[in-house]
Amino acid sequence: MQQSYFEGGDKVAGEFILEMRNITKSFPGVKALDNVTLKVRPGTVHSLLGENGAGKSTLMKCLFGIYALSGGEIFLEGSKISFENPAQALENHVSMVHQELNQVLDRSVMENVWLGRYPMKGCLVDHKKMYEDTKRILTVWELMLIQE
């Protein structure tokens, strides 16, 4: 963990790796989340089910630092967190696969694979490493044959 954004003083011991407590999120004219609580034990997999517009994506975006909470608290491994943006979430090992995937169309497949986390060599992008890593991934998943 490079940099911790856990807020001190609120650590709670417990059986849950993640607790979202009494989460409320309002947009202008819409209360997307109203007092939602989600508790996740380590090593478990959960599905969040609900009709269109129920608030599933909004709940995950609150966890991932895309949206600020209107109310409630989030605890990760017993410590209260409040990610201000996705970068902070990623640094603290919280990741999200988005419902709507967007590509940057004027970038290559390789650059889209590594968007936001280009391998660096000093202050420059390490294109050689990026190419080799991409080639390895595409080969493993048999997605395409890269012509040398």
Ligand SMILES: Nc1ncnc2c1ncn2[C@@H]1O[C@H](COP(=O)(O)OP(=O)(O)OP(=O)(O)O)[C@@H](O)[C@H]1O
């Ligand atoms: N950025 C936003 N601004 C205003 N309202 C929003 C915003 N994002 C979501 N909403 C509203 O919040 C509610 C919950 O939306 P959300 O996208 O979280 O639902 P969902 O459960 O993920 O739906 P779906 O199954 O269609 O993906 C909806 O009424 C939606 O219109």
Ligand SMILES: [Mg+2]
């Ligand atoms: Mg959704």
